[in-house]
Amino acid sequence: MCGEGDAVRLARAALHFWEEPPISGEAGSGTVFFSGCPLRCVYCQNKDIARGEIGREISIERLACIFLEQQERGALNINLVTPTHFVPQIKAALDLARSYEFSSTPLALPIVYNTSGYETVEAITSLAGYVDVFLTDFKYASPELARRYSAAPDYPETAAKALDAMFELVGPLAYDEAGRGEERLTRGVIVRHLLLPGCLDDSKRVMESLAAKPYVDDIIVSIMNQFTPAPDIARDYPEIARGVNDGEYDELIDYALELGIVNSFMQEGGAASESFIPAFDYEGV
Numbered sequence: 007m008c009g010e011g012d013a014v015r016l017a018r019a020a021l022h023f024w025e026e027p028p029i030s031g032e033a034g035s036g037t038v039f040f041s042g043c044p045l046r047c048v049y050c051q052n053k054d055i056a057r058g059e060i061g062r063e064i065s066i067e068r069l070a071c072i073f074l075e076q077q078e079r080g081a082l083n084i085n086l087v088t089p090t091h092f093v094p095q096i097k098a099a100l101d102l103a104r105s106y107e108f109s110s111t112p113l114a115l116p117i118v119y120n121t122s123g124y125e126t127v128e129a130i131t132s133l134a135g136y137v138d139v140f141l142t143d144f145k146y147a148s149p150e151l152a153r154r155y156s157a158a159p160d161y162p163e164t165a166a167k168a169l170d171a172m173f174e175l176v177g178p179l180a181y182d183e184a185g186r187g188e189e190r191l192t193r194g195v196i197v198r199h200l201l202l203p204g205c206l207d208d209s210k211r212v213m214e215s216l217a218a219k220p221y222v223d224d225i226i227v228s229i230m231n232q233f234t235p236a237p238d239i240a241r242d243y244p245e246i247a248r249g250v251n252d253g254e255y256d257e258l259i260d261y262a263l264e265l266g267i268v269n270s271f272m273q274e275g276g277a278a279s280e281s282f283i284p285a286f287d288y289e290g291v
Contacts, residue, residue, distance in 0.1 A: 008058075008091040010042035014099075015061030017041055017054075019072045019290030021079055026228055026271050028181065028191035029083065029118060029141065036081025036115065038072060039286065040088050045122050046157040047145075048243055049202070051234060051283050056088065060286045066095055070102035072290060073113050082190050083139065085118040093129055097136055116192045123165035124158060130171040140172040140195045147211035155202070155243070166215065169197065178224035195225040196271075202233055203246045206254050210261050217265035228271040229262060231255040 021034030029035050039052070041061025054060045064072075073084050089096055103113035116138040123143040144165050146152040152161035172195050179194035197216060201209050216227055231250045240247035259272055 008042040008044045010091055013063045014069055014092050014095045015041035015063050016291045017060045017286040018284055021081055026196055028189055031082050031188035033080050033082050035083055035085040036076030037085040037087055040092055042091055043088050044090055045124050048155050055286050062288050062291050066099045069099035073103040074109055077113055077115055082184055083116040083118045085120055087120045100136055123168055124161055125168040127167050127171045130168055134175055138193050139191055143198045144212055148208045151208055173221050196228055197225055198228045200230045201250050201255055201258055203248050203250055209258050213262045213265055217267050226269055227267050231273050
């Protein structure tokens, strides 16, 4: 389903400045964009790499070197973007990068696992000792929406179980100052939810699900309004062929606050923009 084989393929490895503040800071997050994806979200902003149309094959040794190069650039962390289907190879590369036998300055940065949330509990559990921060989506409460927009009707149940496993693995939020006065998240979970046009009721159900978690005060909920419809959306999915309006987003924010979700990030107006989409030109690969 992910479209990939056993060889790692990357589209970009560079500093990224548009994640949540304790992930990007001023120095930037050391993003590594993997090709392929286990979901088929019709509105994906990174569709070219998610569908495997862009990607350069590299060795595990080269991946380890890329992690070290991001550290040399001053990245706050190593940010693994859509890593789900390459977990075994990533773990092998991290083992190398953290070894003095491989480098005189081994990798010492927090590892961020940047995922759609469509993960098995077994995969998450296997990341013990490798991942410090989970930056995960929780896209839908409705199996029907998950089927229509991501070809995964089991997404809500799967993502809920995966989220529990993530929190169990890394625990409550922890920060440091990264040696440059920036507050960096070094351990914990950030849950992202992207509001889709016309799907406010489902988004409210997602907030209800998160608010019911016993650990809701020990994670960050990032509520996003940056939905940007691709040109072909209007033809096949006209109901979401627009941006999110301020009224919808404000209502969702108010609802989350009423539920007691106060440890959160929100986006200011005008966030919907292609500026969030980096150029997948093999920089750093």
